[in-house]
Amino acid sequence: MRHNYKNNHLGRKKAHRGAMLSNMASSLIMHKRIFTTVPKAKALRQFVEPLITKSKEDTTHSRRVVFSVLKNKYAVTELFQTVSQKVGDRPGGYTRIIKTGYRLGDNAPMCFIELVDFDENMLKEVGPKKARTRRSRRKSSDKVAGAETRSAASDVKEEAKVEKTEKAKGKTAAKNTKEAKSENEGVKTEAVKEAKNEAPEVKTDAETSVEEAPQSEPVSSEEEKVEKEEKRSQAEADEDTKS
Numbered sequence: 001m002r003h004n005y006k007n008n009h010l011g012r013k014k015a016h017r018g019a020m021l022s023n024m025a026s027s028l029i030m031h032k033r034i035f036t037t038v039p040k041a042k043a044l045r046q047f048v049e050p051l052i053t054k055s056k057e058d059t060t061h062s063r064r065v066v067f068s069v070l071k072n073k074y075a076v077t078e079l080f081q082t083v084s085q086k087v088g089d090r091p092g093g094y095t096r097i098i099k100t101g102y103r104l105g106d107n108a109p110m111c112f113i114e115l116v117d118f119d120e121n122m123l124k125e126v127g128p129k130k131a132r133t134r135r136s137r138r139k140s141s142d143k144v145a146g147a148e149t150r151s152a153a154s155d156v157k158e159e160a161k162v163e164k165t166e167k168a169k170g171k172t173a174a175k176n177t178k179e180a181k182s183e184n185e186g187v188k189t190e191a192v193k194e195a196k197n198e199a200p201e202v203k204t205d206a207e208t209s210v211e212e213a214p215q216s217e218p219v220s221s222e223e224e225k226v227e228k229e230e231k232r233s234q235a236e237a238d239e240d241t242k243s
Contacts, residue, residue: 008043021047026075028095029083033114041097041113052094055084086117096122 010017020040025048027034036044051069054062058080067076087094096119099111116122 008039010039010043017043022070022072024048025051026070026072028113028115029070029075029079032118033112035100035110035112037103038097038099038109038111041111044113045095045097049092049094051079052083052087053092055079056088058084083115087115090117 010020012020021044024034024036024040024044028044028048051066054066063076063080066079067073070076070079094116095113096116097111097113099109101110102108103110
């Protein structure tokens with residue numbers, strides 16, 4: 001009978017149970033996480049945590065003690081070089097057991113056991129919590145809301161100012177362009193007027209020749225008239241003689 005015997009025999013003799021726990025401890029140190037049943041994980045936690053505490057003192061004696069239990073030199077070097085540096089500030093509680101359900105074959109409760117300081121996802125989620133009262137929360141929330149509204153209002157004002165300045169710049173640029181155009185047009189008109197006033201009226205050679213030439217009546221038209229009159233007079237004379 002058990003008679004208040006606290007250790008779980010795990011259905012094995014002492015030598016078999018010790019070898020199994022030593023092998024599991026070496027695997028946990030090397031891989032930082034292993035999957036097993038819940039009773040084995042609880043027995044392994046009691047077995048491996050004293051060894052991790054022993055590794056905080058990196059001496060020859062502590063290395064020999066740990067090697068006498070693990071019987072794996074690679075696991076011992078990993079424990080003293082990497083694991084002990086990670087858990088140096090932690091005063092115990094180096095492992096974590098998380099249940100994953102039941103095994104299909106025999107419905108045994110399954111879990112995984114891991115080293116706490118090597119799970120980066122869990123370390124990111126956990127953060128320091130500050131104890132606050134209900135009033136302080138309300139005040140802080142009101143202050144945050146007021147600061148957000150003020151910042152939003154200031155942003156809106158700054159945007160309106162920027163828009164106004166841009167519009168004013170556009171108007172001034174348009175005015176300047178209009179004034180420049182009007183000035184250019186005035187200068188052009190003045191230059192044209194001055195050029196007209198100063199330039200003398202110069203007539204071309206054709207115009208002067210036309211003006212100087214005497215206006216003579218066309219000869220061909222007068223001769224035709226004279227011939228027509230002569231013909232008429234002859235015709236009248238012929239008619240008189242006949243009569």
